[in-house]
Amino acid sequence: MKLAVIGLGLIGGSLAKDLRDRKFTSFITGFDANSNNATEALNLGIVDEIKPLAEAVSNADVILVTIPVNAIDKVLPLVLEHVNPTSVVIDFGSTKESICNTVRKHPNRKQYVAAHPIAGTENSGPSAAINQLFDGKTCIICEKELSSEEAITTAEKLFQTLTMNLIYMDAKEHDIHLAFISHLPHAISFAMVNTVLEAERDFKNLFNIAGSGFASLTRLAKSSPDMWTPIFRQNSENVINAINAYISELELFKQLVKKKDSTLLHQMMERSNEVKKISPPAKK
Amino acid sequence: MKLAVIGLGLIGGSLAKDLRDRKFTSFITGFDANSNNATEALNLGIVDEIKPLAEAVSNADVILVTIPVNAIDKVLPLVLEHVNPTSVVIDFGSTKESICNTVRKHPNRKQYVAAHPIAGTENSGPSAAINQLFDGKTCIICEKELSSEEAITTAEKLFQTLTMNLIYMDAKEHDIHLAFISHLPHAISFAMVNTVLEAERDFKNLFNIAGSGFASLTRLAKSSPDMWTPIFRQNSENVINAINAYISELELFKQLVKKKDSTLLHQMMERSNEVKKISPPAKK
Numbered sequence: 001m002k003l004a005v006i007g008l009g010l011i012g013g014s015l016a017k018d019l020r021d022r023k024f025t026s027f028i029t030g031f032d033a034n035s036n037n038a039t040e041a042l043n044l045g046i047v048d049e050i051k052p053l054a055e056a057v058s059n060a061d062v063i064l065v066t067i068p069v070n071a072i073d074k075v076l077p078l079v080l081e082h083v084n085p086t087s088v089v090i091d092f093g094s095t096k097e098s099i100c101n102t103v104r105k106h107p108n109r110k111q112y113v114a115a116h117p118i119a120g121t122e123n124s125g126p127s128a129a130i131n132q133l134f135d136g137k138t139c140i141i142c143e144k145e146l147s148s149e150e151a152i153t154t155a156e157k158l159f160q161t162l163t164m165n166l167i168y169m170d171a172k173e174h175d176i177h178l179a180f181i182s183h184l185p186h187a188i189s190f191a192m193v194n195t196v197l198e199a200e201r202d203f204k205n206l207f208n209i210a211g212s213g214f215a216s217l218t219r220l221a222k223s224s225p226d227m228w229t230p231i232f233r234q235n236s237e238n239v240i241n242a243i244n245a246y247i248s249e250l251e252l253f254k255q256l257v258k259k260k261d262s263t264l265l266h267q268m269m270e271r272s273n274e275v276k277k278i279s280p281p282a283k284k
Numbered sequence: 285m286k287l288a289v290i291g292l293g294l295i296g297g298s299l300a301k302d303l304r305d306r307k308f309t310s311f312i313t314g315f316d317a318n319s320n321n322a323t324e325a326l327n328l329g330i331v332d333e334i335k336p337l338a339e340a341v342s343n344a345d346v347i348l349v350t351i352p353v354n355a356i357d358k359v360l361p362l363v364l365e366h367v368n369p370t371s372v373v374i375d376f377g378s379t380k381e382s383i384c385n386t387v388r389k390h391p392n393r394k395q396y397v398a399a400h401p402i403a404g405t406e407n408s409g410p411s412a413a414i415n416q417l418f419d420g421k422t423c424i425i426c427e428k429e430l431s432s433e434e435a436i437t438t439a440e441k442l443f444q445t446l447t448m449n450l451i452y453m454d455a456k457e458h459d460i461h462l463a464f465i466s467h468l469p470h471a472i473s474f475a476m477v478n479t480v481l482e483a484e485r486d487f488k489n490l491f492n493i494a495g496s497g498f499a500s501l502t503r504l505a506k507s508s509p510d511m512w513t514p515i516f517r518q519n520s521e522n523v524i525n526a527i528n529a530y531i532s533e534l535e536l537f538k539q540l541v542k543k544k545d546s547t548l549l550h551q552m553m554e555r556s557n558e559v560k561k562i563s564p565p566a567k568k
Contacts, residue, residue, distance in 0.1 A: 118495040180479070181480065187537055193559045206465070208402075209461060209462070216469070220501065240538055243541070245479050247538075248479075254524055257517070257520045266513045271477075272506075274481060
């Protein structure tokens with residue numbers, strides 16, 4: 001199986017590593033709009049060759065589109081234009097509604113599978129690519145009914161190779177849930193870091209007294225602005241709803257702190273403790 | 285050196301383990317208001333004996349007070365009452381101003397050292413105690429000038445045994461910084477979990493699509509309400525200031541998302557990326 005990876009960052013590079021090691025593919029063509037990234041991925045052995053977009057696409061059996069979501073909106077129609085009749089295109093964007101709408105009427109829509117693997121780290125670029133990034137994680141596939149059976153079968157085989165668990169969902173529904181589960185946590189972390197950097201601007205010991213709690217809350221604020229700016233833009237309505245719900249909760253918490261209401265504060269934190277049941281242990 | 289540990293949870297238990305292993309002490313007396321905790325700590329070999337408070341204190345050379353901060357306010361004066369003239373008392377509370385004020389005029393104030401080790405996990409109870417919890421971390425000592433030279437020397441020896449780095453600070457200043465660096469992150473995490481649990485109440489797949497980003501942001505929400513209720517109460521004014529500053533930042537972020545202002549969103553996240561320079565990698 002010949003693979004093309006469009007976008008050679010953390011996700012594209014990590015996919016290439018595992019799919020090659022596990023014999024899903026024996027030859028990988030890469031494309032990256034940033035020629036430094038392309039060269040780096042080639043030097044790291046992540047891809048076997050670098051080709052222009054159209055050529056990379058037309059020579060591959062499976063094309064993975066692993067670029068920021070605004071770029072997917074632009075590039076995915078071009079990819080579908082150049083794709084062979086038996087090839088399959090899969091995108092890995094963190095938003096799905098806008099992307100699915102963009103290609104809904106495309107003549108080759110059936111060859112495309114809309115996917116979102118719930119996996120990543122705060123690092124970016126080809127050198128951030130790691131093995132086993134996807135192992136045992138969940139991948140959401142949207143609008144399955146608009147993909148051909150063959151395309152879904154190929155995509156499922158790819159995700160099985162990565163030992164991912166599949167969930168099927170409507171694109172609109174996907175974006176609402178992800179606003180709360182992923183985009184809100186990122187907004188929270190970005191805003192928290194800026195608050196603390198501003199408030200503690202003149203405090204030289206900030207580095208020394210920042211413990212593991214601070215580190216947990218600020219990890220996501222190390223994420224790539226290039227990736228996250230278009231996610232917040234594309235999912236703005238749902239993200240705003242999530243931030244509003246969150247600010248209401250925080251205001252309530254603040255009122256209880258102000259009133260020194262031990263009983264309700266305790267109850268509120270007990271309710272939060274419920275997360276022990278649903279959240280996996282934090283990863284680095 | 286005979287040690288007494290008042291409060292046999294995560295902090296008290298972890299201190300006991302390392303201080304025994306590293307020969308700082310050869311005999312440890314424990315006390316816990318919760319008799320189940322006391323029995324568990326004894327069974328786990330964390331302490332050599334369990335004694336009533338006054339007896340535990342009067343038989344020890346060094347007394348560690350490792351209980352929630354509201355309990356420290358009540359118990360520390362009693363501990364100082366029963367302490368031998370040559371013994372040293374150290375508390376490990378996460379707030380310092382209220383505690384320091386409580387014992388400022390105590391006749392035995394000189395025998396007391398006000399400390400706050402920046403170390404912990406979200407787990408609690410004697411079974412959560414682990415070795416090397418404090419290694420290489422920072423410990424803040426407040427109002428050093430009110431402790432005797434001998435008391436400070438003993439405390440410094442203890443923290444050197446734990447390989448901690450010491451920082452000296454005014455108690456009021458401590459509480460202001462900790463509001464931003466530690467108490468705000470906890471408030472943020474508690475509020476976030478409650479927001480998501482409420483919004484996603486009927487979403488069965490919540491567990492499956494919650495990735496490592498969600499896990500990072502929610503780890504602190506697993507923390508003990510018994511420990512955190514009094515911290516928020518004691519440091520309410522500083523915590524409210526921190527939450528207000530944070531909500532302003534979040535409102536600004538929301539406005540940029542609303543306006544889909546890519547330039548300013550990108551800039552805001554670039555500024556957050558600065559945290560790469562100051563924050564250590566997240567711990568599990």
